[in-house]
Amino acid sequence: MELNEPRELGARAAEVLALAAEVAAADGVEALSEQTLLDVRSPVRSVRHVLAEAGGELLGYAQVQPGDPASAELAVRPSRRRAGVGRALLDAVRVEPVSVWAHGDLPAARTLARAAGMEAVRELRRMARPLAAVRDEAASDAATDAADADDHDDAVPDARSRPAGPAPAGVVVETFRPGRDEEDWVRLNARAFAAHPEQGRMTVADLRAREAEDWFDPTVLWLARPGPGAPAVASMWVKVVPGEDAGEIYALAVDPGAQGRGLGGHLTRLALAEMAARGLRTATLYVEGDNVAARRTYEREGFVCVATDVQYR
Incomplete structure (x- = not known):
């Protein structure tokens, strides 16, 4: 597995959107927020993209949005979980001070956050x-x-x-x-x-x-x-x-x-x-x-x- 950080997604945007849809269908909750998807589909701001790939397959995606601190979200293909993809993406986005969203606060997200020594700092209720x-x-x-x-x-x-x-x-x-x-x-x-x-x-x-x-x-x-x-x-x-x-x-x-x-x-x-x-x-x-x-x-x-x-x- 390798991590790539393209300046712009270009033609890869469709792959990221497909990955996001696959994750949402499997988990019953969107892994990527509307703003994150907009920054994939119709970019108007400068954000940081991180792609996890292996053999030409997109395994996962993370996005870092500017702020103080910055905010990040990540998604891992369901068939590629428990193989270190999520932790690799998390480590990649945390090279700068960043808060990471876990939509739905699913058990796997809580486990990943605890393993990385992270604590909950904010809640958004639906x-x-x-x-x-x-x-x-x-x-x-x-x-x-x-x-x-x-x-x-x-x-x-x-x-x-x-x-x-x-x-x-x-x-x-x-x-x-x-x-x-x-x-x-x-x-x-x-x-x-x-x-x-x-x-x-x-x-x-x-x-x-x-x-x-x-x-x-x-x-x-x-x-x-x-x-x-x-x-x-x-x-x-x-x-x-x-x-x-x-x-x-x-x-x-x-x-x-x-x-x-x-x-x-x-x-x-x-x-x-x-x-x-x-x-x-x-x-x-x-x-x-x-x-x-x-x-x-x-x-x-x-x-x-x-x-x-x-x-x-």
């Missing part, structure tokens, strides 16, 4: 809730509205808007406009996630790379403004992968100066109502393990923890 109750509430509200309309000869409101309720006073909620709102969203995101090691560093190029993905839908990316044309003070981004029956609360951002106004709760209910209206069965999201306030907010909306990603150092 939370989920069913959407059936949201659909039932919308149907009940629609029936009530229909009855009221019969009595008052009024138009029936869109049922999907009822669970979210009205926006906080003085706030206008609009959908994202590709080609016009990128700078505004990135500015808001940077303020909302100033202390976040990954989310707060997103650039316009990072955003546009996601806009090029087949799942991107600007109608489920909302911006809350204090008035038409004003800079956004909050946003909600929902990710729905074509063919899947779950939707993800992908990014919820509230400007520090606009916190305490109920924007996060309103946008969360808006997202849940829209996902339910589209027939999705489950809503998911990721939240930092030590963000107790956010976890409690989501728990109040019916979310429970279903998996944990752990970062080791």
